[in-house]
Each structure stands twice: as structure tokens, then as C-alpha cells.
Amino acid sequence: MNDNTAYSLVAANQTSYAKYFATYRKNIWFRPSWASLQEMMLDASNCYWIYRDNKRVGAISLTSSELGSFFMIPPSTLTVDMVNFLKNYAIPNSGDQSKVEAYNVLAEHINVLKSAGFEVLDTRKCMIRPTEKLEHDLHADFISIKPKLVHLPSIVQVMNESYRGGMDEGNLDTYRNDVSYYFEHNRQDELLNASSVLVDKKTNEVVGFCLISMWEDMPLVYDISVKPGFSNQGLGGYMLYKAISHLEGFSPTIRLFVTIGNKADYLYTKLGFLSGEESSHLVYRDRAEK
Template identity: 25%
Template sequence: MPKYRLEQAEKERFAVYQVIYADADIEMWYDWNTRLKDTQFSDQCYWILCDEVRIGGAIINDGTVMYPFLIAPFADRTVFWRALFNCSHDIKHINGVLQQDVSILLAFGYKLGVIRQVMCCPADDSVTAVLPDGFSVRSLDKTTDINTIARIIMEGYAGGIDNETYGIPDEAKATADVQHLMKVYEHRNFSLYVFDEQEQAIAGLCIAGIYEKMPLGVAEIGDLCVLPKYRNIRLAEAMLNYVRATAHEYSQVVKLCVTVGNEAENLYRKVGFYPGPRFANMSKRNEFAGFHSL
């Protein structure tokens, strides 16, 4: 019978192995050094050994597994997970699960949570943001009423997949989230809203910018929504193109992260965003807690 064990790894060497063998750049960094730094926030890096041979590795911290990978030529993903669970019996959460591992982990008693993917496109000042007549673009900054912005986001997201997945926030939570995002992007703010000149009302908004500590200085879109009465007149497309054009002076890339199943993904693709690998978070089903079939 195979003997499995964990061996703590030196995190710099672990990072090299993880980048080479992880089989996915889920954050779409396209950069060796940035990907190395992704795992170096933690000393809880472990090799997974089968009969004293390294077959993979993972960060294992406080019941959560992150950044799992197999080491070539080993390729049996079921045995890899069996070995990990045999060595660590209190795994409750697994983050960044690749699609090829989902069915394996379901068989081990884990349930599927949200599935996400990062999408990227080039920032490009030749892109034109075209709005229908009677609409204008205005800057969204600290002078904009934060409570109004929160209410717009709540109405724009109502009935969508993110509310289904994460729950419906109350106004206080929505306001706090907006304040947080605006603080994150104050270093380089590209946020905007589309204004209906006839109705004198906000039709949609986009919170975007560059976080001061963002690797590679990449621009991000944190929130995008259009109120239901203003949909299907290409306001979201115009806002995305506006951010792409505005960001070009400061960043080569614009990124966002989308929940798989969100209809907005089709829009992002239409505008030119390219999807990275899909990844999921999974957690242990209560009825199977503490049990792993070996």
C-alpha cells in the first residue's frame, strides 16, 4: 500500500515548481516573476510525497488548500488528491480548483461553489466609446454621492448571478463595497457613469482604475452595471471602451473577473476581453466531514 506524507517546502523553490507545473495562469499575469510572487505570501508550502517521491505540492493553511499542482511525470490527479487528503484530514476548503479536478473532488465529498475566470484585453486609445444621443460620460470620483452609486449598483445587479451566488447586500454593505473600491482605485481612477441628459439621471456606471500595489500596474474593472430601463442600447459597451481608451496612457492591459454564467461574459468577449482558465472554490460537505475514501 502506498505511503503518503507531507514535507514542508522552502517557498522560493516551491514557487518555481508551482509556476511550471500548475497547468494554468488563472490570474492571467503573463509574467514569470509576478506568478512566482503569487505563492510567496505563505510559508505553509508542502510537497506531497508518495513512497518518498514528490508527486505534487500545495499551500495548506488552516484547513484551506491553495495553489495545488502535480509534478511531472506524475499525472494521476485522483491519486494526488487521495494522497493530500490522507496526509491532511481537516481540509474544509479548496480554492482555485481547475476544471479537470472538479469531478474528482465531488467524488471525495466536496461541493462546488462559485466558478470564476479572469478576462483581459489590451488597453487601447484608438478604441472609441460611442454613446446614443442624449447620453454623456461623467467622472465618478469622491465628489459623487456614494449612497446614490450604491443604490444604482444594487438595482443594476438585482436578479443577477452574483446576487444568487453571494447573496443580496443591504444598502450599508453596498455602500461600504463602493467606498472600498473607490479607495482601492484612487491612485489612478478611471471610474465613470453614463448620464441621461433628458431624465437627469444616472443610467449606468463603471468603477475602474489601477491599484497602487497591483502587480505590473494593470488596470482593473471592479464593477460595471446598467439599470434595467437602459439596457440593450450599448451603454455597457461604451463604458468598457471608454476605460480601455483612458487606461492606455498608464497600463497595457485591462482586467476583470467574471462569475461563470453571468450574461455579461458575452459582452466582454464582444468588446475584446479574452478569458483565462476557469477556476472554482470547493468546500467539504458537512455530511462527509472527516471521511475520505482511500
């Protein structure tokens, strides 16, 4: 791959790659079993073994200018020269000759990538909690209704207002696409009944929502948000308690993702969600781009 280095990449057989991934990649997202980790990767593509001096030392998912979910095979460890090899391999194969992104980077690999010129864009973690029947009243000024496609514009508006200026800020098209995708792929009554759209009785305004989806055969909080002017009224807690309660008997657990630094992290912990390990999204830009 690169005649000036001892490193090389070899396309991996999916079955073999899945077995190694399930064994050596940390289960940071609370996947339910070793078997589920292996099964998830059986359909993975663009997977490669990393060789150093003709010895297999790790593996990576590599697509154009993206490095994803790499892991090392003991006793090998990630090094700066290995990251530089991967970076320099990816750049010529991408449409952007100046940028490489690295996804789902484990905490122990952050400093190595930073030493190779990468910078952290954001860090997330998965959280998990058992489902159970819980009592939690909704403020008398609001009602909770089942989400429907007709609520899409109102949900997008809540996202636009609540995420503005924050670490999860996007644009209207992104919000619309995310909500549209949710309604297209999550039509089970169990999920929609566990979800919420909160309406202000006085104004008939949608002020918050919580959408519950399925991810890898387990419920996931797809998105949850409350308009800024309606915070500190227990609305977020109510929607989560409702989801936890409605899913009892349907699934033993519920998961969510949170960006590190998001103040909602405190609420999730307060409601009994357990934090998993962190993973980060990093980017390398050459000097001209910086």
C-alpha cells in the same frame, strides 16, 4: 500528519515554492511573465509540499478549512485519495467541523474533487484585451462623470438592483465594503479617469458605473454594472470602450473577471476580450451539513 495514509504535508520554503508554482501552475490569469508568477508567490504563506510515499508530488496553499491553488509535479496527477487526505487534514484544523472549501481549482481537477464529495459553487475566468484609442458615443440621455467617494451610496444601489437574483448577488454590506475598498486603494488619476459613473440627465439618477483598479501592475475592471431598466442602450459597452481608450499609453492591456453563465460574457467577447482558462470554487459538506 495522518498515520493511516501514505500522504503527508511539509511546510514549504517560500522561495522554492514560488519557483515551482511559476513552473507548474498554469498561468490562467494572463500574468505577464514567468518572473511575475514567481514574484507574486514569494510573499505567500501557509504553503505546503504534498508527499506520497516520501516523494514530493505536488503543493498546496492550506489555511484552516480552505484548500487553494494546488498544483501537481509531473509525472504525478491529482487523485481522489489525495483529495480525501487534504480534506480530512483540513477539517479538524478548522472552526467548522463539517465544511472544506477549495479555491482556484483548475478545470482538469474538477472531476477528481467531485468524486471526493465536493460540489462546484461557481466558476470564473479572466479575460484580457489590448488598450487602444476607440470611438464610442454615449447615448444623449446620459452623461459620464469621474467616480468619487460621494458616489458610493449610488454605486451600491446600482449593484443591489443589477445583481439581485443573479449568480453574483451579495448583500448591501458586501457591496459597501467592496466599493469602499476600491476608493481606498485606487486613487491614481489614470484609473479614475478611465472609470465611469453614468447619470440619467432627466432624473439625475446614477444608472451605471465602471471602476478600474490595478491588480498585479495591470489595469483590471474592478466592477461594472448597469441598472436593469437601462440595459440594451449600449451603456456597458460605452464604459468599457472608455476604459480601453483612456488606458492607452498607460498600460498595454486591461483585464477583467467574469463568472461563467453571466450574460456579460457575450459583451466582453464582442468587444475583443480574450478568455483565459477557467477556475472554480468548490465546497465539501459532510452528510449532516447537506
